Amino acid sequence: MEIERINDNTVKFYISYLDVEERGFSRDEIWFNRDKSEELFWEMMDEVNEEADFAMEGPLWIQVQAMDKGLEVTVTRAQLTKDGQKIDMPDDIEERRKMFSGEDTGVHEFDEFDPVFNDPDPKTFEYTFILSEVEELLPIAERLKYVPVETSLHHFEGKYYLYAKFDEILHSDEDVKNHVSVISEYLKTSPLTIHRLEEYGKEIFKQDALSNILHYFG
Template sequence: MEIERINDNTVKFYISYLDVEERGFSRDEIWFNRDKSEELFWEMMDEVNEEADFVMEGPLWIQVQAMDKGLEVTVTRAQMTKDGQKLDLPDDIEERRKMFGSDDTIAPDFDEFEPVFDEHAIKKLEYTFIFSEIEELVPLARRLEYVPIESAIYHFENKYYLHISFDELLHTEDDVKNYNSIFAEYLQGSPITIHRLEEYGTPIFKEDALSNVLHYFG
């Protein structure tokens, strides 16, 4: 996937259909299955965030253009006014077209220039990490032994993946940041989604993974 940072609030990336298929999606799915298209979008945005340091905050304005061999996606992070009500994007549709260019080919499942994905409504509380051997998790599991974090381990393409999820009722945003910093001390983050792991990976521990690591390997 090719990524181009346009400015502080806009990023453009290109993904080939071959890359789409290698990620476990078909062309029909990304055009006609909204759940699949959103899953692919968030997977790509995780990669964009890692490589281009583009933090997803607030509503996102999305333009998707179909190319001969892939998709070109432009994402702009809408800025809110101090009252939190008004977006700083132009109200006039023609002005919006000037902002994004004149391309009119838009994916059917993405409403043109509408805030389809609102980060305030969809809070990301799930993360995936990649590692080589399960024993690598033992010191991490010991450190977080009494922390209520949902966890699962999958084996996929000769690597292991730890998927964790936080309960927003139990954990504050500061909790999530602090615990994620601990995970980052031991493991490397991965853009792969739990949906792909569940569909194509082999489950090692589908729940209570950290506790099971301590029980069997600690």
């Protein structure tokens, strides 16, 4: 895979269909199977992060061009205002959920961008955080021990991942922002979804991860 760092907020990479197949995906899967296309995308983004030092923080804008022999993908971190609001994004961004689409021949440019990184769905707010040692969760668990949040802990490819899910019935937007800010003081967010962690990772705590951390390590 060829990677080009455009600027501080934009990176472009090219992957051939041969490379796609060597990674265990078929052309049909990346065009017509959303789960597989997202799995491939995040696998590529992990590689981009390692080689180009492109931290995946905040919502991402994604543009895909289907070339004759592969895919050219441009990823831009959305600009945020001081209060955390996205700017320079289409008004109906929440309805634009397409990451890959189109035919597998010719060149296609897409103006639809998907805020695929940690953007909450209409009913729940879900986040994934990466850490190296379980003990890193202790100060978070202590500060959020009275907060009703669904958490689980997973191990995947040498790292630990904390999954946190907030319910909009119990939490306002401001509550979620404050709680996530607490976690973000100690951990970085990760693009890995809970589905990938459950399928490929090792489950440490299926539920009440923060409470269990306090019980066993506090």
